[in-house]
Structures are given as structure tokens and as C-alpha cells.
Amino acid sequence: MPVNISDVMSGKKIELIPRDPGKIGIYVCGVTVYDRCHIGHLRSMLSFDSIIRHLEYRGYIVNYVRNFTDIDDKILNRAEEIIEGENGDWRKHERYLTYTENEWNQRLDDDRKIREINKSSGNPLALDVSDYFISQFEADISPYGMRAPDVQPRVSTHMDDIIDLIRKIIANGFGYESGGDVYFDVEAYHSETGNYGVLSRRDYSQLREGARVSPGDLKKNGVDFALWKAARAGEVSWDSPWGKGRPGWHIECSAMSCNYLGTSFDIHGGGKDLIFPHHENEIAQSEAGYREKFARNWMHNGFVTVDGVKMSKSLGNFLSLDDAAQLAQPETWRFLVLSVHYSSPIDFSRTRKNAEGEIIRGSVDVAAERVQYFYQTIARVNELLENIEIMSDVPSIKPEIAGRLVEKFNNAMDDDINTAVAITYLGEAAKAINELASMKKKEVRKIGEESYYFTLSELRRELMICASVLGIFQRNPNEFLEEMKNFEIKRRGLTHNEIQSVIDLRKEAKDNRNFNKADELRDSLLEKGIMIKDMPGFTTWDIRF
């Protein structure tokens, strides 16, 4: 069965037909490295990770390109702010109004480190800023186990490609130089192709009316955008036919994607917020310069929302990857992302009480609990199957799922990478495993041990195949569960010793048949998210989300 994807350009779900049979070239807009990343970036990368993993699982040779925009206005601003120093006027800027104390501490700490690096690097400060945040980015995302891009091009090392593309655009009559800047002539492009605004479903004439040309503007037209910006005094710059300067935003993605994937390639991806103007402008530039259809398919991931509202810096409701690492383990984040279709928004929430005082489980806590459930299930089946010889010529006792799991999973994933549905099939398999695992010996003998163990083994085999495509449940289950316990008690401000001492006190109470006291002690831990479990002959505990 072919892989179908929702193409944003056509607005339809279509069969993915690669330009070169068996190969997929995909370009995903990466990050602009002027600051630390947030969970919106993480969601985007994890979403595309699942897309790429599935394509590779389906046998495609995937060429994955994800850029770093390391030259940009925001990076230059950051460099200027660092030069101004910790007490500069920049701190009064609107965008810093919502900064918390922690955010300020981190911000100033980063600035200090960059300043230190710059003292001995001999580089322009702006490039040290981007270098620093690229390292930070790599450190922040490494725990998530994502399929690394084949190429991670940077703007600063692709100036020749960018300048070359701008020359082509001008030569073709779609760009003009103005006072050291170069602009894209949207009017010329649209009047020839009628194509401007097609991806974002915007009406060109309205866009044109809406865009004002302010006095002193070097543009012919309000909708025109910069391909090249002349350097201001002191700024890092590159030589070009139009004088010293740097690329405008958008052109780098056109030049780098086409450089690595060809001027017409299979999939272009990124966050939904990039559709306009970034991707619209990329299309215009690329097609104006290379005179060929740019990306053949467009895929965009949805936002992360917090309590239903888009995460944004101005609202002060964004979570950095540092926050993410404090809140939940990498696999929980991955699971949360996979449990929603990539194009839908993910509402991030913590467990809280509603107006009626009822407990509403937060999405992160629910995800963590499910991850725990799956690992416990895998640990359980591993234990059951240890030293068991599996017969293969026996009937399955779970025919609706064992032997069909991979097929169902594939169908869901082939249907626009529907990880949300795919994951529910993993849930069916885990449930079937637990059902079998809960059976008494007598029941097992009744249905036949050979079928019983064969079915368990099949369920585990298929579960692990699917999980590996999704990039989850690859750890040793017992090690993972131990790590999860440590992570969660730390987050709850508890230690193993504290928990053990409550358990000891409770055992004493139980031995004295003082069950009220024993229950009180148990409930005291439960309030802190620790569940005591009485096992045959001993007592243990587990995390409760």
C-alpha cells in the first residue's frame, strides 16, 4: 500500500509519489539560532521524525535536510544587546516584559558565555551567538533520539549559493537592486505566474492593498521582500555584487534546499506558522530563480498550545527545552507528540482541578502514565517468556490482534502518518498481553500452553516492531522504569529513604493490625503521587501520575 499524505498546497490527501522512485528528499525548516529552543520546536522535530522514520521503514531512502538559520535580524539584535551589556536599554523592550527571574538568569548567563567565547574566537559576535545556540540546540535535543538530518546546512556557509540564486532571480526579471538592498518583485512574479498566495490561500490583490510602503522604503511595492540586505555599520557582512550585506529571511531556505535536494524535490515541511510569509516567499523565489516547480508536497505540523492558547513569547506561556526536561522524560514528550496527529494542535497541560474541584488529568501526566504502562507491560511479557521455547505451528488465541498488529499499524501510518491511531493499536496489543499475563495457570493449561506462549511472543514481536518505527519503548524496560521512578520522585521532592521509612512504619502498623494507621500512612504517600503496593510477602511502591 502506498503512503498517503495531506498536501497543504492542494489541500488534499494524496499518494506520495517520489520524484525518483524509492527515494524521498525532504527539507524541514529548522531553527533560527538566536536563543534557546522551546517545546514548539521539539514538537515540530518529533513530528517530522515520525514521518521520516515511517518513510524509511517503508523502504524509502530518505534524504533529510534541516537547516540552521544562523544569520538573521534576530541574531544581529542579540549580538547588539550583548554588546550593550547587561544594563542596556534593550531590557526594556516589550518582548522581555514577561521574562521570569529564571529566564533572566539564563538569558544573562548565556550572554556572558557568548561574550567570553567571543574574546578568543576572532569571529564576528553574531556568528558566536549562532554557534553557541547551535551547540545548545544539539545538547537539548540529543536525549530525544531523533533520526539525525543527513545535512544541517547553515546560511553562513552557503553565501555563494544564495548570491547565485539572487542573481538568477534578478536576471529573470523578478528582483531589483535598490540602495544596496535587493528585493523580490512580487508584482512581476504574480502577474506572470498568478501563483503568489496559493499555498497560504491568500488573495494577491488584497495582500497588495494591505501592505504599505512606508516613507523612505526602498521597495517598489509593499509586498516585496528583501533578498539581500545592505550591511549596517559594524554588522557582520559578506561581499556581493550589490555590495557588502547579508541575505534576507526566506532566501536561505530556497538556496539550501535546492542545493541539496535539487530544484524540485519531494517534501517541504515546517510549522504551520511558516506557511505565510516564509514558505510562500520560498516558492516565489525558487520558482522565479530556477524556473521549476519547487516542493512537490507541503507538510506542516500544528502548534503547541497551553490551555488552548498558542504558546508565544509575548504571552509568557512558552516552555523551553530546559523546562521540558524538568517536567517529563524524553520518551514522555515523544509519546505525547505521537498521541496527536502531526497537523493538529497539541494542548499541553498539567493535572489540575476544575471549577467543580474535579481533577482533570494533564496531557503530560497522561502521556507519562501510558509510557509507564507500556514499559511495565513489556517487562511483564519479557519475564513470562524467559526460558520459554516458542512453538510456531499453533493457533493464536488473540487472532484479532496477534498476527495483525503490524498490518493495522502500517495502515494507520500509511494514512497520513496517523500516529494517534497507530498508538492505539499498540495499546490493544499491550492490553492483550496483560490479559494473558493475568490468567491463572489452570486457565492457561485449559487453552493450551503452546498457543498461550506463542500468542504472547507474537504480540511482543509485533509490538516491538511498531514501537521501533515510532522510536518508543526501545530501552531495557526495568532500567527505564527505575529511571522513571528516580526522575519522578525527584520531581516530587522525595527520596527513596523517605518513602521506605513510611513503608516501614506502615508495616509495623499492619503487623499490629492497626489498619487505620496503615491506611493513613498509605494515603499520605498517595497525596504525593506515590502508590504503595502490597505484593505477596513484601511491599513496594510505584509512581502515580
Place this chain on the structure above:
RNA sequence: GGCGACGUCGCCAAGCGGUAAGGCAGAGGUCUGCAAAACCUUUAUCAUCGGUUCGAUUCCGAUCGUCGCCUCCA
């Protein structure tokens, strides 16, 4: 204001023309000193109103509501 998306059980979330997956929470059960885990059973006609169709949650139109983009953003 323009454009776009969405509105499915208390909460989250699939569904893409044939009479509503799954998870969480709730209720009942097996188990247990009581619990917990695990498993079993159980809870919806899909914002509203029209239209197309043999048949619509799925297509079209209108209304209400929510959100996003239109300035930097994954």
C-alpha cells in the same frame, strides 16, 4: 476587517459518504485486611439550522462559538 482551521462522551483524541477507535476520569466486578496494579463490564448520534444523497459526524450553505494567520515565530 481579510483569509484559514476547528467545534465528536466530564477531559483528551481518532474518524475523510454507509449508521461513532482509543486513552483519562466515573460506575460495577475479579483480586485484596483495605488498597494498588492488571483484566472484565458499562457511559455519545458528533455546536445549531437547512440542503445534496438510498444513506452524512463525514459533502454544500447559513448561524453561533473557539482558535490561528495577516509583524518575528515550529
